[in-house]
Amino acid sequence: MNRLTLCAAALAATALGAPALARAEDGRWQIKLLGSGVLPDGRIDGVKTDLIGLPAGSRTRADDNVVPTMAIEFYATPNLSIETICCLTQHKVDGAGALAGARIVDHVLILPATLTLKYHVDAGPIRPYVGLGPSLFVIMGEKPGATAKALGASRVTMSNELGLVLQGGVDIPVGDGGLGINFDAKKYFVDTIARFTTTAGVKALETRHKLDPWVISGGVYFSF
Template identity: 60%
Template sequence: MKKLITAALPLAFAAAALAPAPALAGSAEGKLQVKVLGTGVLPDGKIVEVKKDPLGLTTGAQTKANDNYVPTLAVEYFLTPNISAETICCFTQHHVSGVGALAPATNIVDHVLVLPATLTLKYHLPMGGGIKPYVGAGPSMFLIFGEKPGSSITGLGVTKVKMSNEVGFALQAGVDIPVNDKGLGVSIDAKKYFQDTTAHFYAGNAEVLTTKHSLDPWVVSAGLAYRF
């Protein structure tokens, strides 16, 4: 959480500096809201299915993906005073390491760059003082780029790894807290994704291992919101 708050602070100051711009006259009842957030991406990464393993490499093996902390931009459009649609933009980078029988393998897949394309429909519960808790849900797709075989498996002859882009689902909850009546506020948000990917490992042109992984990250954010 300390890392998340640290990541959010410079973004919050940047949003505050932009807030008074005349072209973006703020309003607590505006149709559009932009959020600048510090975000923690906390994935799982465990193997849930072995689809192809001719050499028996995965017996007793398990994997995990590391956490990461990144800046995030969220854009939200209010369809009614209490119903909105929101999408987010961020890139997050991870690597996959081993646990259990694979614990010595500290770098199985390296430089996994993920764009979590997400669209949620949200319901906001109006409360006193303008505070608005909300819940939401919607589809997601993790677009994965740049994945490479890590040092723990290149010595075994693995030359390439490819991770699939798959459709998933996200649940969301949070709260928007107004700072003033000009559209500026503080936002705290949490999403739970239900998202899989399939990893294909190659030695030359031959696919030597195929494993399905549960990513299922928690994505927690805090920062400033500006509504206009």
């Protein structure tokens, strides 16, 4: 199953509940196809278990990624809407500071299932908006990096977590046919716990990480 298939499946599952919040005849639908830059933090926010002896000044960071994104939005009123947005993004986690050059996690997939309530400002044809809502980060496919393996880690898991997202952007219509351009920025606030275990099943390291990504998107929409 490829990334777009996973995105579409998760998006459809989240969107099924949206019409219950308002009658379809009271609003309209909008579908967006976007390109999104995912810019996570990934720094260590706390150490719960440390059997390997992390050096003082140990830090980590996650790399950035650019992914296709799809969103479905339902307008409950001309000014209030509900939007679900989804993508599947892949990252790795490297060491920084005292851990510079270390390969911590070589592969991790994140599915940020997100639902926001948005308020649209009346500013002529251009429609700026703000929004907020919950986001569940579903994390899968984790693989320990070369440095983690060299220290005896055979497996790494990262916890699924519920967080908050703040959103701002603008819709710019192009003509009168329902087409338009969208620019959007989201700031997520969510952590995860990484657990590294040995082949014997011993938990050698457990750390909490700030993911807290910015997601910057741009693309086209169609309203109907």
